[in-house]
Amino acid sequence: MGAVDGEIDYFDQKILDxxxxxxxxxxxxxxxAVGLSQTPCKLRMNRLIEEGYIEGFRAVLNPRKLGVDHVAYAEVKLxxxxxxxxxxxxxxxxxxxxVEECHMIAGxxxxxxxxxxxxIRKYRQVLGEKISSLPHVASTSTSVAMESVKESGRSVSSR
Structure with missing residues (x-):
């Protein structure tokens, strides 16, 4: 039923994609789409969930419709x-x-x-009242996104 020892094979990768x-x-x-019957496909999917390859399922929301389509990137120095x-x-x-994402950076x-x-006004408020008040923040620098060309990592293929 799929690859052994926590490795994924072609069918697993196709299911993930x-x-x-x-x-x-x-x-x-x-x-x-994968070319397997339902039972082995379901077993593979369950294994991918159990082994942590699939961490969960969630809705992808439309930020423009929700009124939160302003994106800024704050560089934070501690x-x-x-x-x-x-x-x-x-x-x-x-x-x-x-804060939609937070990454520790080497640089x-x-x-x-x-x-x-x-x-931008709401961002300035969040920066001034929340981000700058975080523990050990020494300085920040902001870049504002003019357009989001690609936001979600669609391809997870390791091949």
Whole structure:
């Protein structure tokens, strides 16, 4: 039933690729597209979930319709990068709903935050009241997205 030792094979990868494109795809449609019958296809999908290749399913929302299509990237430099300080920052940044993504970066700054708000005024408020108040923040620098060309990683193929 698929690859052993936590490795994925062609069929597993095809299932993953299909689900990334449409997480609501039925097992019937998946099995047809992959070229397997429904039972082995369902078993493979369950194994991919159990082994952590699939972490969950969620809705992809339209930010423009929700009024939060302003995207800014905040580079954050910390005053302290000891493990305790990093953990304090990590815990606190997760509580800011406008921060859509947070990545620790190796380079001239420590973190890169993707911040989604309604407009530049709201972003300025979030930056001033929330991001700049996070533990150990020494400085920030902002880049504003003019257009989102590709936002979700559609291809997960490792081949």
């Amino acid at each position: 299909l689900l990334v494109e449409d997480g609501r795809m039925s097992i019937t449609d998946i099995s047809r 005053s302290d990068t000891k493990e305790k300080a990093l953990n304090e920052f990590n815990t606190a940044v997760k509580k800011i709903k406008e 001239r700054f420590d973190y890169l935050l993707k911040v989604r708000t309604s407009d």
